[in-house]
Amino acid sequence: MTKVGIFFFSLMLLAASLGSCRKFEEYPPEPEIAFNDLVFLVNTETGIGEKGILSITYRDGDGDIGLEQGDTIPPYNPGGDFYYNLIITMSELQNGIFVEMPYNFSARIPPLLPKDQKKSIKGIIENEIPIYDPASTFDTIRFNIRVVDRQLNISNEVITPAFVRIIPRP
Secondary structure, three states: OHHHHHHHHHHHHHHHHHHHHOOOOOOOOEEEEEEEEEEEEEEOOOOOOOEEEEEEEEEEOOOOOOOOOOOOOOOOOOOOOOOOOEEEEEEEEEOOOOEEEEOOOOOOOOOOOOOOOOOEEEEEEEEEEEOOOOOOOOOOOEEEEEOOOOOOOOOEEOOOEEEEOOHHHH
């Protein structure tokens, strides 16, 4: 083998060994979330923004975000504090003050990893939510969002920017 051939062969071995020593990202066991986007879905017949697709990024050190359909015994029981693991509340801007609405926008995220696997994960969660309230004349809204994992670790709370929804005008 020529010196040039040995040099390139050595470079290839070095590149292969560096690639195989790649470290996996590690995060704390508590979920961490951030607002990503809110896309309004407008009804083409009425022109009203009836629904929205709320998108958040997440990362979790032990990958235990998500509940199975059968996870309904305490603390995940219906009506309990942890039945929903994606907690979403909506507020309307009413006379200069954001007022939390009494509607339930929360959802259950299915498992992102099997229960027996523990590893750091990150990604994007999207959830479709109704945003139109025919009883309201206020057009500016925002959302508060949290995620709860199977160990009942609660993420940071994210407050979205304010959005103006399309509503019919009298």
